[in-house]
Amino acid sequence: MIRLHHCPQTRSMRSLWLLHEVGVDFDVVVYPFDKTLREEPYRSLNPTGRVPTLEIDGIVLTESGAIAEFLCERFPAAGLGREPGHDERAAWLNWIHFAETISQHCAALTQQHVALREDHMRSPIIMQLEARRLAKTLATVEAALSGDYLLSSFSAADVGVGQAVYMATHFVRLDSLPRVAAWYARLQARPAFQKALPAGPVLYARDFYEPWEVTP
The missing domain is CATH 1.20.1050.10 (Glutathione S-transferase Yfyf (Class Pi); Chain A, domain 2)
Structure with missing residues (x-):
């Protein structure tokens, strides 16, 4: 069983994208960008109240870099990793x-x-x-x-x-x-x-955010 806990337009998007690239079956639980991530039942899974969280065969991973390394090692046929000893x-x-x-x-x-x-x-x-x-x-x-x-x-x-x-x-x-x-x-x-890409509500309401000018 592979389940990704995801909030659109956050770091968990990279785990979602990678899972699609790997081409395995998985479930996605989508959360809004609000206090829901700090409440039960998610808080028991990831006490920091952040995403991503990946559940895979009884293992829980909460760091996107670790998730990337783990998935590439777990599914080497996808060709997305570089194994130890590889020049790259x-x-x-x-x-x-x-x-x-x-x-x-x-x-x-x-x-x-x-x-x-x-x-x-x-x-x-x-x-x-x-x-x-x-x-x-x-x-x-x-x-x-x-x-x-x-x-x-x-x-x-x-x-x-x-x-x-x-x-x-x-x-x-x-x-x-x-x-x-x-x-x-x-x-x-x-x-x-x-x-x-997000299919529903998004975190960024605008395509681009200009920094404010510093006023004297």
């Missing part, structure tokens, strides 16, 4: 976890623009700083891309970083990042990516 193993691992470096800035900006609902609670300085930091992480991806994918062929690394870029595009434009833009367009065309 170190780079694959680094990209799997670099997705979280991107996502931490997306999360900070999401909090400022979306979760803090009152204007007086938001900080223009934090918005601008985090947008610049996020742009720097995308520049790292731009500099590394030399082919169609992050490695010699499509892998779970593209899923993890690609989902982080999906979130990042709500706060940083890709106009000055042509390699990232072309790579991301290839990822968007994949059927598994399409299946991972």
Whole structure:
């Protein structure tokens, strides 16, 4: 039995996308982006009240990077991992976890623009700083891309970083990042990516959120 606990437009999207890429049967439990994640019965499964949570044959995993590694090891025929000893193993691992470096800035900006609902609670300085930091992480991806994918062929690394870029595009434009833009367009065309997109209510009400100007 494989069951993913998921909230649309959050980090759990990368686990959902990866499951579709692997091509196995699984169930999805969808939650709203609210206090439901901090209540029973979900709280007993994941006390931090966050997503993703993956249940697989009696095992519970709650970190998207760990989920990616586990699924690739569990289903090697999908060809999305890089086993120990592979020439690309170190780079694959680094990209799997670099997705979280991107996502931490997306999360900070999401909090400022979306979760803090009152204007007086938001900080223009934090918005601008985090947008610049996020742009720097995308520049790292731009500099590394030399082919169609992050490695010699499509892998779970593209899923993890690609989902982080999906979130990042709500706060940083890709106009000055042509390699990232072309790579991301290839990822968007994949059927598994399409299946991972939200079908109902979304977290981001707008396509793009401009940082506020700092007023004197």
